[in-house]
Amino acid sequence: MTFRVSWFLLLVGVWNCVIWPNFMYNIAKDPRSWSGGEPTGFFLVHLVLVVVNVAIGLALLVLGLRGIRAKARASESGEQVRG
Incomplete structure (x- = not known):
């Protein structure tokens, strides 16, 4: 993975x-999210959407950091690294 791709993944x-x-x-402040103090389908669908996207974000963040660290280690050791 190139250094640019690593930074892109980190930023995303x-x-x-x-x-x-x-x-x-x-979404939690939206009146459609609650009915009698209970979460509605509207809220639950968006909650799942948020959880999945934060998990994807964390995975991309880790991949980006690993790529940046690999590039830094390679440059310290004098290895030729693509990107």
Whole structure:
């Protein structure tokens, strides 16, 4: 994986981990999310969407960090690394 791809994955991972929880906060405030104090289907569907996207974001973040660290280790040891 190239250094640019690693940074891209890292940034997309951070973006997902920042944006989706904020989206969930806004959904929780929506009156369609609750009926008599109980979560509605609207809320639950969006909760699943947020959980999946935050998990994807964390995975991308880890992959990006691993790529950046690999590039840094390779450059310290003088190895030739693509990207």
